Structures are given as structure tokens and as C-alpha cells.
Amino acid sequence: MHARIADRGRLRKVSTRLVHEHQVIAVDALTVSDMVKNHRLARAISDASWRERRGMLKNILAAGPAES
Numbered sequence: 001m002h003a004r005i006a007d008r009g010r011l012r013k014v015s016t017r018l019v020h021e022h023q024v025i026a027v028d029a030l031t032v033s034d035m036v037k038n039h040r041l042a043r044a045i046s047d048a049s050w051r052e053r054r055g056m057l058k059n060i061l062a063a064g065p066a067e068s
Contacts, residue, residue: 012056014053025061032045032046
């Protein structure tokens with residue numbers, strides 16, 4: 001449980017830094033469910049938590065620079 005919370009904190013810091021350091025951020029519309037079908041890469045893809053990363057970026061961008 002604590003590792004998951006710490007990971008969310010790290011994702012938030014990375015997402016905030018990306019928003020502040022770059023003018024343009026592009027997120028590809030990948031289908032993770034299709035990529036997980038490759039059993040050799042499934043664990044690494046699942047551990048990357050791309051959906052959560054995209055959600056954090058979206059929230060930070062919606063909040064604006066003053067609130068992030």
C-alpha cells in the first residue's frame with residue numbers, strides 16, 4: 001500500500017515537471033490491453049501505469065500553472 005502511494009507521489013512530481021518544462025506534451029492513444037497480449041512485455045507494460053500518468057497530466061493541465 002505504501003509503495004503505491006509513494007509511486008503516485010513520484011508520478012505527480014514527474015507530471016508536474018513535464019508540464020512546467022515543456023510547452024507541448026503529446027500523449028499517444030495506445031491500447032494497453034492489446035500491448036499486454038505480448039507475454040514477454042506484459043509485466044513491464046502493466047507496471048508503467050500509463051493510464052494513471054495520462055490522468056495526472058490531464059488534471060495538472062486542467063488545474064493551470066498557478067495550482068500545480
